[in-house]
Amino acid sequence: MKIPPYNTTEIINWIERNNYFYKRFCYLSDILEYYLINYVLVSRERAKSIAENLLDVIKKCNTVDYNKKGVPEAYTILHFLDRYHRFQLISKLLLKYYKLPIKRKKIDIIGVGTGPAPSLFAISDIYTLLKIYGKETNKLVFKELKFKTDYVENSYGWRNWLHRFLEFANGTNEERYRMDYEKYRPIDFRWSVPYQHGSFNNAKGLDFRKRKQELFMSLKTKYEIGENYFSQYSFEYDFPYWRHSNRYNLVIFSNFFTQISLVNNLKLELRSFADSLRKRGLIIIVGAKGDPRKRTDDYHAIYDKISLILEDDKYYKKKSIGFCKKIKFPLEISYEWSNSYGKKMQSFYKSILNKFEDLKVKQDIPTEALDFLENRIKNNEFKIKWATHIFRKGFIFKKKYKK
Numbered sequence: 540m541k542i543p544p545y546n547t548t549e550i551i552n553w554i555e556r557n558n559y560f561y562k563r564f565c566y567l568s569d570i571l572e573y574y575l576i577n578y579v580l581v582s583r584e585r586a587k588s589i590a591e592n593l594l595d596v597i598k599k600c601n602t603v604d605y606n607k608k609g610v611p612e613a614y615t616i617l618h619f620l621d622r623y624h625r626f627q628l629i630s631k632l633l634l635k636y637y638k639l640p641i642k643r644k645k646i647d648i649i650g651v652g653t654g655p656a657p658s659l660f661a662i663s664d665i666y667t668l669l670k671i672y673g674k675e676t677n678k679l680v681f682k683e684l685k686f687k688t689d690y691v692e693n694s695y696g697w698r699n700w701l702h703r704f705l706e707f708a709n710g711t712n713e714e715r716y717r718m719d720y721e722k723y724r725p726i727d728f729r730w731s732v733p734y735q736h737g738s739f740n741n742a743k744g745l746d747f748r749k750r751k752q753e754l755f756m757s758l759k760t761k762y763e764i765g766e767n768y769f770s771q772y773s774f775e776y777d778f779p780y781w782r783h784s785n786r787y788n789l790v791i792f793s794n795f796f797t798q799i800s801l802v803n804n805l806k807l808e809l810r811s812f813a814d815s816l817r818k819r820g821l822i823i824i825v826g827a828k829g830d831p832r833k834r835t836d837d838y839h840a841i842y843d844k845i846s847l848i849l850e851d852d853k854y855y856k857k858k859s860i861g862f863c864k865k866i867k868f869p870l871e872i873s874y875e876w877s878n879s880y881g882k883k884m885q886s887f888y889k890s891i892l893n894k895f896e897d898l899k900v901k902q903d904i905p906t907e908a909l910d911f912l913e914n915r916i917k918n919n920e921f922k923i924k925w926a927t928h929i930f931r932k933g934f935i936f937k938k939k940y941k942k
């Protein structure tokens with residue numbers, strides 16, 4: 540059944556009138572700051588292990604070992620809030636241009652190499668806000684939205700972080716209510732991110748068609764389904780769980796493809812993610828911008844190669860032929876560090892740096908990393924820019940299946 544037309548300008552105006560993006564940002568920033576200061580930076584030894592890793596996280600975020608003590612925390616301190624805000628802006632634009640998947644059926648979202656899951660926190664927020672909007676305006680499609688997030692992450696360091704931080708952030712841990720909680724009550728809702736239980740470890744080797752086929756065979760065996768069954772009934776409708784498994788509406792790669800070798804190594808997996816997309820589903824690739832004057836610059840080569848992999852060949856199914864096309868979307872999105880979000884991050888960095896100082900570990904921060912943090916705290920005059928590439932899935936039915 541088609542969903543009734545909706546007006547995204549009206550929804551965005553509602554979000555902005557209520558200042559929801561900024562409120563959620565401040566809420567998350569305060570929770571993170573409180574958690575780091577009261578639960579993580581609690582001993583000199585622990586703070587030192589984080590301080591020492593800050594530079595590696597800036598310089599080698601693609602090769603650093605996220606299972607090493609202090610690394611996930613160092614990465615989170617430096618990048619989490621900024622990346623979360625990037626996805627606030629991306630999801631707002633997706634909504635504005637009617638590209639954010641809105642369905643009556645459940646919307647499945649997966650983050651690949653999710654780390655601290657900034658994209659999933661932001662996507663969870665936009666869908667929850669849409670549900671609130673639906674309740675306030677009594678618009679059923681929004682009110683009854685169902686979504687589920689999942690992730691691929693091969694580091695248990697990150698799973699551990701997500702488990703502990705989400706328990707705190709979602710208030711399962713009562714301590715959180717010691718924060719100045721009252722001021723947030725109007726925008727207090729949980730982040731729907733699967734704690735440590737993301738479904739997949741390694742992106743390498745992921746093949747969703749094969750997984751679906753395996754599930755099919757195991758259901759067939761479990762329910763002792765004989766060959767005759769298929770001529771009488773439709774397996775698809777008797778096992779909706781199977782039908783909906785391994786399918787996604789949104790696949791997110793945020794700061795994941797940092798080297799061309801990684802793209803080459805995950806060619807089949809990229810195809811499989813695209814193959815798993817439902818109609819009008821999206822693959823979102825977010826990363827550094829690269830140098831606009833050089834087409835051969837690493838990042839341009841990465842994005843060109845991804846386009847080639849996703850767009851060049853069709854995706855064949857029994858009844859349909861699928862294709863992936865890059866959509867027109869502002870390739871470069873940015874925000875000013877001098878704006879209210881930048882200011883909030885400055886105050887976050889300041890508190891964390893003060894805590895390092897109190898614990899007498901500021902001298903353990905490598906000079907370049909300290910310069911980075913101090914520059915972010917003092918300097919207002921820069922823009923945070925990044926590249927966003929979005930591919931959308933379409934289908935055409937094969938002749939004999941056309942209605």
Ligand SMILES: C[S@@+](CC[C@H](N)C(=O)[O-])C[C@H]1O[C@@H](n2cnc3c(N)ncnc32)[C@H](O)[C@@H]1O
Binds near residue numbers: 601691693742794
């Ligand atoms: C640079 S971090 C990006 C984290 C996060 N997406 C963000 O935007 O901040 C890259 C992440 O990918 C994960 N990763 C790298 N290779 C992977 C693989 N083959 N399978 C699953 N996760 C992987 C790392 O553990 C790390 O969490």
